[in-house]
Amino acid sequence: MWTDEIYHNLEHPALQGTPNEVFQLGLALGGERPYRLIRYDEIFKIMTLPTTTKQTAKVQIGMGVKINYIYYWTDLFKDPEIEGTKVPVRFDPFDLGIAYVFIKRKWIKCISQYYSLFKGRTESELKVISNEIRKRHQSHSKNFNINAKLIAMYISQMEEVEKLKVQRAKDKELKTSLSVLDLTRESKEQNKEQLQPSSALKAKNNLDYSKLKMLDFFEEC
Structure with missing residues (x-):
């Protein structure tokens, strides 16, 4: 490093x-x-992760804790003693698919909504996406709220666009490759034609020398 x-x-x-x-x-x-x-272990890594402005989040019944538009869940939230309470939170700025909550004197890993879409996404990406969503809905009510569903839909649309771009790039590359093959084949055929013997040479090669008149004398040089 x-x-x-x-x-x-x-x-x-x-x-x-x-x-x-x-x-x-x-x-x-x-x-x-x-x-x-200080041990460089999992606890140290979690403690050095960023938190929210309030540093805590309320455990919503059946939803979990909300961090940066996204709800995160662990089965420990089913505990009636934990439901409705505020718990310390941490999130990974380089992986929005996971977050951590401090429950019963332990840091617990939570999984996000739409995990397959948020996994590996960064906080910076989230800021860009949320800004784009706001731009698209400028004409809507001032009370318009961004949520995980809107963000997930945006990511899905972008992924489809990216897939289309990749496919187009592959098709373009394939078309170019086929064009190169066609040119190579035409070039080989032209070279083959140039290498073909002329009609005069063919006629000469086809002569039957056995039918030629033989001389009965020769002149010494």
């Missing part, structure tokens, strides 16, 4: 050395102190 291979080994004016050198110096002076280290 760039940070490990380049940045950590570049001279830093504020540190009067490279970040790597300063880090090693700190270990030498203060010791490694392994009890202060």
